[in-house]
Amino acid sequence: MSKPGEFVGSLDCGTTSVRFIIFDRHADIIAQNQLEFPQYYPHPGWHDHDATEIQEHAEQCIAAAVKDMVAAGWAADSIKVIGITNQRETAVAWSRKTGKPLCKAIVWTDSRTKNTVATFEAKLQDVGIEVEPGVWKKGPEPLRDITGLPLSTYFSAIKLRWMIDNYPEVAAAHEADELAFGTVESWVLYNLLGGVSTNIHLSEVTNASRTLLLNTTTLQWELSLVSFFGFRPSILPKLVSTSEVYGEIAAGPLKGVPVGGLVGDQQGALVGNKCLNQGEAKCTYGTGAFLLFCTGDEIVKSKHGLLSTIAYQAGPNAKPVYALEGSIAVAGSAIKWLRDSMNLISTAAEINDLAGKESNAGGLYFVTAFSGLLAPYWDPGAAGTLIGISQYTNPSHIARATLEANAYQTRAIIESMLKDSGTSLAHLKVDGGMTNGDLAMRILADVGGFTVIRPEMRESTALGSALLAGSAIGLFGWDITKPETLSEVNTKGSEREKGWEGWKKAVERSKGWEEGVSDTK
Template identity: 35%
Template sequence: MAKYILGIDQSTQGTKVLLFDNEGKAICRVDKGHRQIIDDRGWVEHDPMEIWHNLLEITKELLAETKVDSKDIAAVGISNQRETAMAWNRENGEPIYNAIVWQCARGAAICQRLDHDGFGDRVKDHTGIPLSPYFSGAKLAWIVENVGEAKSLLAADKLAVGTMDSWLVYKLTGGKAHKTDFSNASRTQLFNINTLKWDEEICNAFGLKASALPEVCDSNALYGTTDFEGLFEKPVPIHGVFGDSHAALYGQGCHTPGMIKATYGTGSSVMMNIGEKPIQSKKGLVTSLAWSLDGKPEYVLEGNINYTGASISWLKDNVELIESAKETAELAKKSNPADKTYFVPAFSGLGAPYWDSEATGMFTGITRVTGKAELVRAVVDSIAYQISDIAELMEEESGKELQGLRVDGGPTRNDYLMQFQADILDRPVEVPDVEELSAIGAAYAAGISAGIYENKKVFGSISRISYVSGMGQDRRDQLKSGWKSSIRRTLART
């Protein structure tokens, strides 16, 4: 009888469930968005109970649509939005506050206080990431300091805190399991990536207790069993949990040191597998756990870019140069190749590897003959330049030569962008024939652990389109020099 794997991708905008057959092919996907709760301060929250009820609803819908018997589902894998954090009452399972989303910077004052107290370098050395409200620690500290019952529950060891994966595991197992995986733990800013344990000193500095945090497990561990509150006839094991970018790295088959992937979304995550030992970046990258599989932890270098696909949305929605993202490829191809226009998309500062929160965006090199096509091309090209900057920095800091770049996300359907990415990076760019790489990563890990999939076979079934550089070195050097000059001009204005 056929066996299936259920993949859950709990992302910032919504939750998806995908059903994979016994060969690893996605046969159905159902998704549902949830509210983005944003106030006039720009604070961003999600309702964790809304997310939980949405998951039950779309899982029921998926079973109805596919007519698959729940007894034939062998395991569940979960990927989730990273850094988003929440707290709940351990005794009754009720959230004490909404989930605070990764985008929310309300913990900035807490980070400033810790930095003033001399914790900045210690946090970076212990956790691999710079002290920042972007990560979960400051969000959880804010809850403890500002939500009435949080302190008393914490003092009584009745407070449970964690990231969205730990919340879903807790709800799916009926409150029996409070667990997370190494990839999510490493993004909280509370986990020591050297000792592979919650860092008591850092937790205390944030006003938290390690005992309130979830148990950290292998990414392919058995997290417990679930019947989705009676939706399934019998409980099935939860056998895979990853943060979404880590799940995409795994789903891309980047399982050996030196392999690198870039996810093109609103922004971009560029991530390199660096193997069994951490490398502390000196030039603006962060170090995290990729995952731990069967007791074997592996690390990554990561660079996050604020604006890649969002720059295309800006062209469409704000300046109205295009009506749809599809137009960008043809316009870029029609542009004058001699035009020297560059665009630096620092709409809200520059991320890795420049880290200038005060930078603002700018066009440079515009002349009288610069037109719509040239402006659009400059915006598209800026995506490739930013990815290339980080990939080359990873090669430098890791000492591992890049063989190619595996990519995923909506903008990878832009053949002009993919070719230019290969040209400017001077490495093959490989686009898989499947989407939803985060869900695939979690589902494949769960399926392998459940004995449904064979590693080489299931990953070998993914085929890729490869874009190879056709650009000469002189032209590449000229273009990259112009980009670097534009970056310097942008940074000089702050």
């Protein structure tokens, strides 16, 4: 006989895979399923996803995890609500008329839009933004003041502009007022709630705050920016909070179950790690690495290369909570590069063993600028750089320098956060695949000079969306705690600072390498 349960499902649509995890009220995992989906790299600097494949994989993961839950003896209706968390800046364009994608989705890591960014940088200088009726301001500051973001290839409005300019199907749909634009959570939710038959087009505020189109003070689309980028306002989704019921799933094993939490993956990890108060910080080490520092109900304008973003909004009428964010484009993907392209390791986990054969990197620094540098450097022309190579250098030094690269970039972001916020950081909570390595965490603590706290249950991103979804129907509280382990600082301060000075010199040598890049159709 099946046991009744009260569970929350979390659909985690990441950069390389989709997972569906079913949690009980103690944040223990009842069942889960994960599937990788294809990555497309048609030209240098390009990174595409097929949005239909993401949706198909999501539905398969849901079906498989529900099947496993039932096989374990739980009733099929035990899942009371689901949340969705997602890779954030990836841009999806689809037809409201057919419900189908009009082109491949452009992934957050993609850098094809460098010339598009240059065009709008010039427009900011020459024309500016209409900040009030008839009042125009020039330069980059008005954009930062409204959105908390700089112009960059990173954000989704720039990707959408490139789609309209380069894909005739997207341009035609935009002209005919049949275009729907969204980030991944918007696309997946659209399909789960019925697709073209219902045309429920929503986006929540953490994802919207990564588009270059949201006013982070009013939590509304900023029409002056919509006009600045040349978009029709009708292409944009309706804005919702991170914790409310958006509708019910239209088909499949969860038909009739409400979707009650939407959140960008990094903000989901912030919630899952319980970094809910001013001064608390987490970093997720996945394909890239993303460090969020909670600033409470205050928007902190960064003067040191960071982003001001929305952390979460715990209901339609709740005040938003804000964060400073620093993003590292290449983290776990550098380890995959060592595995797949350099053949130095056969599995990602082996990097810790290989790096552990040496006590230091032998004077080697690896600036992992495979697609430029993000925070706090913001140099799209930076190139990947291995510097300090000598006859003494061996594969173990390269492996260790790869782990140190993540630690040094983390330190660069944290130093900027401290300058912006005036608040010191006693510890950093971490999650993501790279945190499974004890050596990687020891290196992070030593390079950073702070305690690293690693949760025993490391599905923080999925847990965050589950907490938001459960809260939307009054099922879960926010007081769930899980065991944690600590990595303490062991390196002497003098050694740490010597390494830090070397890293800064290596970064300077990597900057500005790639110039005059042209878009390739």
